[in-house]
Structures are given as C-alpha cells and as structure tokens.
Amino acid sequence: MEILIALAIGVLFTVGAYLVLSKSLLRILLGTTLLAHGVHLLLLTMAGLKTGASPLLGEQADNYVDPLPQALILTSIVISFGVSAFFIVLAYRAYRSAGTDDVEGSKGERP
Amino acid sequence: MSNLLVLPILIPLATAVILIFLKEKIRLQRVISALSGLLNILIAVLLVTRVHSEGIQTLQMGGWLPPYGIVFVGDMFAVLLVMMASIVSFAILCYSFSSIGEQRERFYYYTFFQFLLVGVYGSFLTGDIFNLFVFFEVMLISSYALISLGGTKLQLRETSKYLLINIVSSTLFVAAVAYLYAAVGTLNMAHLSQRIAEAGQGGVLNVIAVLFLIVFSLKAGLFLFFWLPGSYSAPPAAVRALFGALLTKVGLYAIIRTFTLLFVNDPGFTHDWIAWMAAATMILGSLGAVAYKDIPRILNYNIIISVGFVAFGLAAGTADSMNGAVFYLLHDMLAKGLMFILGGMIISAAGTDRLGNMGGMIRKYPLLGWMFFILALALVGIPPLSGFAGKIMILRGALSEGMLTLSLIGLGSSFMVLFSLMKVFRLAFWGNEPKEEQPKVSLKAASAVAAGLLLLVIAMGIGAEVVYTYVSQAGDVLASPALYIEAIMKE
Numbered sequence: 221m222e223i224l225i226a227l228a229i230g231v232l233f234t235v236g237a238y239l240v241l242s243k244s245l246l247r248i249l250l251g252t253t254l255l256a257h258g259v260h261l262l263l264l265t266m267a268g269l270k271t272g273a274s275p276l277l278g279e280q281a282d283n284y285v286d287p288l289p290q291a292l293i294l295t296s297i298v299i300s301f302g303v304s305a306f307f308i309v310l311a312y313r314a315y316r317s318a319g320t321d322d323v324e325g326s327k328g329e330r331p
Numbered sequence: 332m333s334n335l336l337v338l339p340i341l342i343p344l345a346t347a348v349i350l351i352f353l354k355e356k357i358r359l360q361r362v363i364s365a366l367s368g369l370l371n372i373l374i375a376v377l378l379v380t381r382v383h384s385e386g387i388q389t390l391q392m393g394g395w396l397p398p399y400g401i402v403f404v405g406d407m408f409a410v411l412l413v414m415m416a417s418i419v420s421f422a423i424l425c426y427s428f429s430s431i432g433e434q435r436e437r438f439y440y441y442t443f444f445q446f447l448l449v450g451v452y453g454s455f456l457t458g459d460i461f462n463l464f465v466f467f468e469v470m471l472i473s474s475y476a477l478i479s480l481g482g483t484k485l486q487l488r489e490t491s492k493y494l495l496i497n498i499v500s501s502t503l504f505v506a507a508v509a510y511l512y513a514a515v516g517t518l519n520m521a522h523l524s525q526r527i528a529e530a531g532q533g534g535v536l537n538v539i540a541v542l543f544l545i546v547f548s549l550k551a552g553l554f555l556f557f558w559l560p561g562s563y564s565a566p567p568a569a570v571r572a573l574f575g576a577l578l579t580k581v582g583l584y585a586i587i588r589t590f591t592l593l594f595v596n597d598p599g600f601t602h603d604w605i606a607w608m609a610a611a612t613m614i615l616g617s618l619g620a621v622a623y624k625d626i627p628r629i630l631n632y633n634i635i636i637s638v639g640f641v642a643f644g645l646a647a648g649t650a651d652s653m654n655g656a657v658f659y660l661l662h663d664m665l666a667k668g669l670m671f672i673l674g675g676m677i678i679s680a681a682g683t684d685r686l687g688n689m690g691g692m693i694r695k696y697p698l699l700g701w702m703f704f705i706l707a708l709a710l711v712g713i714p715p716l717s718g719f720a721g722k723i724m725i726l727r728g729a730l731s732e733g734m735l736t737l738s739l740i741g742l743g744s745s746f747m748v749l750f751s752l753m754k755v756f757r758l759a760f761w762g763n764e765p766k767e768e769q770p771k772v773s774l775k776a777a778s779a780v781a782a783g784l785l786l787l788v789i790a791m792g793i794g795a796e797v798v799y800t801y802v803s804q805a806g807d808v809l810a811s812p813a814l815y816i817e818a819i820m821k822e
Contacts, residue, residue: 240495240499245491248495252495252498252499252502255498255499255502256498256502258502259502259505259506259509260505262505262506262509263505263508263509263512265509266509266510266512266513267509267512267513268513288512288518289509289512292461292505292508295461295465296464296505299465299468299501300498300501302472303468303472303475303494303498303501306472306475306476306494307491307494307495307498310475310479310487310490310491310494311491313482313487314487314488314491317482317484317487318484318487318488323491
C-alpha cells in the first residue's frame, strides 16, 4: 500500500514542480497547492499505513492508527490554506496592477 | 521549570492582539508597542542572567514530560539571540515611528511587526522540530504581510516571488519532518538527537540532513540566496532592517541547531557540504556587493556575505570557531539592523537610492556620515569594534583545522565588505553635491536610534571580554549536545 501511495505522491510532486515552473501566475498557484497535497499525503504515509481503528478511544479497539501525523497534517493544512488564500489575493492584486498574469511579463521597472 | 521562558513569546503575542483593536489610534499603538518592546528587553536580560547562573532552562508545555509534550528550551545560545533580537527590534520599532508613514501604520503595521517577533522568538526557544516549523510559518506569514504592505507595483511583484520561494521551502520542510519521523519516530529535538546517534547516522539520515540543510539554506540565504537581493529591496527601510537583522539569522540559527544537535555523527559528510556552500556564498555575495551601484542591493549582498561567514564558523566545528560563530551572529544582528537604518536615512536624505545621483552629503549630514563610516569599520572587523572578536575566533578555529582556502576566502570577503561600504561612503558623502538642490531632511529621531545602536556596537567591541563569558557558555552547549539532552530528558 505504501508503495502505491508513494507513487501517487511522486506524481503530485512532479506535476506540482512542473506547474510551479510555468509562466502564468495562476498555474504557479495551482502547483503550490498540489505540492501541499503531496506533502500532506507524504506525512500520512511515512507514519505507516498499518490497519487499525481510527484514533478514538470510544472505538475500544486493540490497536489504533498513529494519531500524531494526523495532528501534524491538520496543522499543516490550515497553514497552507492561509498562505494560499494570501497568495491568491496577492496574485489578483498583482494582476490588477501589472495588467498581466505572466511572470516574465512583469519585469520592467527596476527594483 | 520556570514560566519566564514563555514570556518573550507571550508578550508580543498579547501586544499584537491588543493592537488589532486600536486600528485608528496610531499614537496609542506606538506607545503600547514601545512599552512591550522595552518589557521584552527586560525579560530577555533577566533570562540571560538566569541561564548564566543556573544553566539551561526548560519549560514543559502543559506539564507533559518530554518527549511527549512540547518543550521550550532556553540554553545560552537561544536566550542571547532572543536578547539581541529584542534590542534590535526595539530600535527598529523606534525608527519606524519616524519613517514608516501614517498610511501603513493605520493598516496594522505594528500588529504584523509584533507577530513577526512572536515567530522569531518562538523559533529561537522551541525544542520541537514541528513546533519550529509552525513558528517559522508565523514569522513568514507576518513577513509576507510586511513586505507587501503599501502595495506598490514593485512590492507586489517581489512579494509573489518571495512567497513562492517560501511556500516551496516550507513544503520541503514538512517533507523533511515526515522523513525524519518515519526514520526515528520522534519530534522532540533532544530525543531526536539520541535516536539519531543510536541509529548511527548514515544512509537515509544523511539524506534527511541534506534536505534540512536545503530547507534552512533557502530561509537563511546560504548559497540558495537568489531570491534575497530582489525581495529585500522592495519594502521600506524599517521593514528591510527588520528582515536583514532577524529573518536570515533565524534560518542560520536553525542550521546551527540542527547540525550541532541532531546531525553530528557524520561531520565529514554534512559539514563539508556546509563548508563549500559557505565558500560559494561568500564569493558570490562579494561579487554582488561590488557589482551594484544602488544602496539597497549593496546592503542586501552584505547580508549574504555575513551569512556565509557564520556558516563557515559552523563548518570549522572547533570549540573556538563555534564561540566565534555565536559572537559574530550576535554582532551581525546588531550591525545589520544599524546598517539598514543608516541606509534608509541616506536614501531619505538624498531622495534617491542611486549612488550616481548622490554626493557631498557630509556637509549637510556630518553625523550620519561618520556613523556610517564607523559602522563600516565595525562590519569589516577593525579591532576595537564588535566585528573583530567573532571573526578572529572563527579564523583561528578554521586555521587550526587546516582550512586554509576557506580562511582566505573569508578574509577576502572582509575586504569586499570594506570596499563596497566605502564605495557607498565615498560616493554618497564625499565629492560635489548634485546640481538640483535637495531640501534638508530632519533626521533627528532616526539619528538618535542609530546613535544608540552604534554605541552598543562599540560597547560590544570594547567589552568583548565580558560578552565572551556568556558566548563561551553558549558555545559549550553547541560543542557537546549531551549537555542539551541531559537538561531536557532529565527523568
């Protein structure tokens, strides 16, 4: 199972990296989202996908899945959610002020 | 156990939350943030004396024993950095009163400022690797807000680059944490260190070490600094001073912590990487500092040179050079903060950031000119000033290890620092004034701040002996991780 998920994560990272390297700001944005998905799946996978009950003590099971990575992923999801929201608004502002979403086209004007 | 350790994080956090409610009351915002800055300096000094007399302080959040809960650790290295960060950030806060402009102040400038400090202090004090990630994000998200606040075209463009780089490096950080958790099954740094030593660091752990090195290098501007010169020239001078003095130093702190506590068992591999990255950083930084003719770029490349120099101290790895790296890091926070404040003053006095359009400012602004001159000497490391002691200790350590090439590169980069800063001094302050008359700008408030910092730079150089007693205590913990582990895993 881990092998399959690892391959899926690999695909997500590849597509994410490809999109980040493209010209349009919107594609870059989508790329960062895919990278975030990939890394969250990676956290889940690296802790092991052994079968067990969900980490709720009410389940009364003999063994549970590891609860720690789930907490880490939850933290990481909200952080990347906040950053993505900021990035989207920033991209919108940049589009409004530069008149293009092409990152190559937004050069000009010396820093 | 002492709750004192959480106060450097709690005070700016509470201040930031209070400031949200005072949007229109700018004067009150200034008073509150200044008071909280002063209080933080006091707490930090108290922490330093406490750690000096009683050894490493730890605080278990919620009373859960490590490695199960999150632990905050104040060893000498961390609390010294917290103290220096609180002093420099207070000075920059005072500088922003006179320079940032009402429009930005109205839109939560001081709130973001305080949240950035939360992230910085938290990164210094935490003892848990995922908590370090969270504090990094607190710091970075505030820095995104600060760098784009104002919303000029240039800022928007540079923020999107800065944001993208940091999103990618944060993603890599989480991936590195995931791999590390899979390899050794813990997140507490002291416990990690034990487990890594038991596993005999090799193979996959070395790969993870390099991944961490890449992540923190992206944050610190060690070799992977391509984003830094552009991004740091977009925001106003006060924000630039804050970034130059604190942000890269947090990345450097993370590198030093990681490679003196966690990945210490195969230095032939990891520390060689750091050594060559440091060499490349110093060379490329020097080239950049010499090449440009506008003040922001020259100063930004000077940050990069000093990042390379501290990493060189870490790579040499002797007790002497570790002490030197700590000393130099402290000096550099102070001096870089001052350097950007003076740079900002020069730009606002000349009305341009191009050196070609300046000249003859020494007649109108003699104090500013001579302060910049002394600072330049301090940054190069002329003996009575603060840059000297750190540099000499790093070089002595490196030479005793036989790292001749790197030492020569380090010395050469010092000459380039001198050359680039003297170019600024010569073109801005000497020569003839430009034809169109600039109105004289009042720099009284900013000059007072800069003079205060400059006095500290001089005092730190003259009182190097006193500073050294604290610095060597920090170096001891870095040189032997066992001290750190014992302090945390007591039971």
